[in-house]
Amino acid sequence: MRKLLPLLSTNPHGGGRSALTCRFRCGDACFHEVPNTSDNEYVGDVIAGVLSRRSALRAAAVVTVASAAGGAVVLGNAPAAEARPQRPHRPEPTDGARGLRFAPVAPNNDDRVTVPAGYAQNVVIRWGEPILRGAPAFDSENQTAKAQAGQFGYNNDFLSLLPLRGEHDRQVLVANHEYTDEVLMFRGYDAANPTREQVEVAWAAHGLSVVVVQEEHRTGKLTPVTRHRLNRRLHTTSEFEVTGPAAGSALLRTSVDPTGRTVLGTLNNCAGGTTPWGTTLHGEENFNQYFANGSSATDKRYGVGTGASERKWERFDKRFDLKQEPNEVHRFGWVVELDPYDPESKPRKRTALGRFKHEAAQPRLTEDGRPAVYMGDDERFDYFYKFVSSKRMKKGKSRAAHEHNLTLLDEGTLYVAKLTGDSPAAEIDGTGKLPNDGEFDGSGVWIPLATAGPDGAVSHVPGMTAEEVYVFTRLAGDKVGATKMDRPEDVEPSPRSGRVYVALTNNSDRGKAGKAPADEANPRNLNKHGQILELAEHWDDPSADGFAWRLFLVAGDPNDPATYFAGFPKEKVSPISCPDNVAFDPHGNLWISTDGNQLGSHDGLFGVATRGERRGELKQFLTVPTGAETCGPLVQDRRVLVSVQHPGEVDGASVEKPASVWPDGPGKIVRPSVVAVWRTDGRDIGV
Ligand code: FEO
Ligand code: CA
Ligand code: CA
Ligand code: CA
Numbered sequence: 001m002r003k004l005l006p007l008l009s010t011n012p013h014g015g016g017r018s019a020l021t022c023r024f025r026c027g028d029a030c031f032h033e034v035p036n037t038s039d040n041e042y043v044g045d046v047i048a049g050v051l052s053r054r055s056a057l058r059a060a061a062v063v064t065v066a067s068a069a070g071g072a073v074v075l076g077n078a079p080a081a082e083a084r085p086q087r088p089h090r091p092e093p094t095d096g097a098r099g100l101r102f103a104p105v106a107p108n109n110d111d112r113v114t115v116p117a118g119y120a121q122n123v124v125i126r127w128g129e130p131i132l133r134g135a136p137a138f139d140s141e142n143q144t145a146k147a148q149a150g151q152f153g154y155n156n157d158f159l160s161l162l163p164l165r166g167e168h169d170r171q172v173l174v175a176n177h178e179y180t181d182e183v184l185m186f187r188g189y190d191a192a193n194p195t196r197e198q199v200e201v202a203w204a205a206h207g208l209s210v211v212v213v214q215e216e217h218r219t220g221k222l223t224p225v226t227r228h229r230l231n232r233r234l235h236t237t238s239e240f241e242v243t244g245p246a247a248g249s250a251l252l253r254t255s256v257d258p259t260g261r262t263v264l265g266t267l268n269n270c271a272g273g274t275t276p277w278g279t280t281l282h283g284e285e286n287f288n289q290y291f292a293n294g295s296s297a298t299d300k301r302y303g304v305g306t307g308a309s310e311r312k313w314e315r316f317d318k319r320f321d322l323k324q325e326p327n328e329v330h331r332f333g334w335v336v337e338l339d340p341y342d343p344e345s346k347p348r349k350r351t352a353l354g355r356f357k358h359e360a361a362q363p364r365l366t367e368d369g370r371p372a373v374y375m376g377d378d379e380r381f382d383y384f385y386k387f388v389s390s391k392r393m394k395k396g397k398s399r400a401a402h403e404h405n406l407t408l409l410d411e412g413t414l415y416v417a418k419l420t421g422d423s424p425a426a427e428i429d430g431t432g433k434l435p436n437d438g439e440f441d442g443s444g445v446w447i448p449l450a451t452a453g454p455d456g457a458v459s460h461v462p463g464m465t466a467e468e469v470y471v472f473t474r475l476a477g478d479k480v481g482a483t484k485m486d487r488p489e490d491v492e493p494s495p496r497s498g499r500v501y502v503a504l505t506n507n508s509d510r511g512k513a514g515k516a517p518a519d520e521a522n523p524r525n526l527n528k529h530g531q532i533l534e535l536a537e538h539w540d541d542p543s544a545d546g547f548a549w550r551l552f553l554v555a556g557d558p559n560d561p562a563t564y565f566a567g568f569p570k571e572k573v574s575p576i577s578c579p580d581n582v583a584f585d586p587h588g589n590l591w592i593s594t595d596g597n598q599l600g601s602h603d604g605l606f607g608v609a610t611r612g613e614r615r616g617e618l619k620q621f622l623t624v625p626t627g628a629e630t631c632g633p634l635v636q637d638r639r640v641l642v643s644v645q646h647p648g649e650v651d652g653a654s655v656e657k658p659a660s661v662w663p664d665g666p667g668k669i670v671r672p673s674v675v676a677v678w679r680t681d682g683r684d685i686g687v
Helices: 019-025 044-053 053-058 196-205 399-405 466-471 473-479
Strands: 063-064 072-076 119-126 155-165 170-177 206-213 222-224 233-235 241-244 262-264 267-273 282-285 335-338 348-350 356-363 372-378 380-382 385-390 412-421 440-452 456-459 488-493 500-504 531-537 546-554 579-584 589-593 604-608 618-623 629-635 640-645 673-679
Touching: 119 206, 119 222, 155 267, 155 282, 155 640, 170 222, 170 267, 206 335, 206 618, 262 618, 356 604, 372 500, 412 473, 440 466, 456 466, 466 473, 500 579, 579 629, 604 629, 618 640
Parallel strands: 155 629, 241 348, 267 356, 356 488, 488 579
Antiparallel strands: 063 072, 119 673, 155 170, 170 206, 206 222, 206 233, 241 262, 267 282, 282 335, 282 356, 335 348, 356 372, 372 385, 372 488, 385 412, 412 440, 440 456, 440 546, 488 500, 500 531, 531 546, 579 589, 589 604, 589 629, 604 618, 629 640, 640 673
């Protein structure tokens, strides 16, 4: 009998996420000791000089930034907290900021995608649907690795939609396939003895998909265009090129790749980003779980296990056995850049962006045209990073411009964030009670870690070479005293204001004995519900090393006094828990998907105004089926697109005993899928 992992009552997430999710998605990261045992609050000497040079910024409570439109915006003071009446509220569908005028969906546990009244949906594409020429129709009882390599992968996460010029009503959909969930994929799966075919199906079900989609006239419906010339699958045995300062490093060389420049595969691609030059970025997140027989020499704070791996891949390819190939694990944990318009191109692992558990990477151009890429490292007490290129993006559609733009992420400086609150430490008591100035806010510095240039790279971290900074970036963050955050996940700069929003999902260990206590940016101990940080920089100085920040949302049940919705009346907002992915709509509203709701409802998607009188008004737009997480949100004028990831992933569930019958009903295998939602009257979303 299959041995089950601890049930909900002992889940360190406290009940929001199933143990099955923890086991397959992040290799039980939360059951293990937090990898960040650094005492970096006391390594102040390293950054003392940096901080003193920026004392003016540290003291500033307000930073003015140039907005995308060229005007000035100010991260000013929010209204002070007041006692609010606590009553349920059901606003009219016409209520709300432009783009958010819909009747909110109530929290629920229905095994379906629930959308607001007046909206319709379709399943755009499911796990196993053929997208490449020659790929067979999906047959869950007879799945093969060869079939899977031409079909849409498992557990879709990040989504990007790119325009397709010259082809009417079509767009290019790019999707991440974060991980496989073998007990829900294979009837009779024996976790102790997976077959070679099952392992090779899993290899082919990971990675990335590119699939052209057809828009339906008058609705937001999308359907895949099978066998399109741009359609592509990249998975665990596809070739990836390593570029940037760590390419060719001795730390990346293996017996099959003595150059350290060509890696087979990408793993655990979680969220990502879309660049202004038409490529997509994909974070390699919990890569550690795929490797067996780690040691202190191979791990370096990334949580690689010392025994067999969960999926036993090491039995079928020795590169997953660190005793035999100690450097293979160094070839994962990067940001991948893909050019979806060139089906022949080899995707690149961009080492200048550092190696950690990359959740996402979203760029924004500085005023002089250089990409600044914001990145979270999703682990309890890990850090928030930025990379600023030293090269300017070239505009135009020429081949020369495009080739130049494909080098932007290889040269520049990698930074890690240090945040300082502006309220007395005694006022941050760990309960979430607002300090006397009415806000969790303060200033921050970007601490440089290393700079990559045309002639090599320079480390800014005493005691570490540039190569070590890039390959063991977490250690560099420890050494310079970066701020330990509550699981920094997806990040999104507002295309309108330039402010950057960071989802901090939760942190079950905050404030526990021997762990970092609450601070102003992470103000709740045993943080179950997470928060969203808002950050403003000087955009006219892209190498700016100072910023202002404040918490935009402190998530949870609005009746819980420890929640905060940018000062908006709490009786008028939807409950939200565990913000994970973030995206902007065309109106400047932030959309937030959740992972591991701890308020008793299924996960969902929410929209919130970031500006004006309605700033902080949060409304739930949809919920997902049993066991699923909502991710990959995209909001276009006429459609909302979401990834329904790991439906049916409930403890004890299997192919034989499904917990969900989504999307195809009883008797059909549960399938992670992408869903499009639109308005039945043909008008734009939420107007
Ligand atoms: Fe893959 Fe951090 O969620
Ligand atoms: Ca404050
Ligand atoms: Ca995620
Ligand atoms: Ca995003």
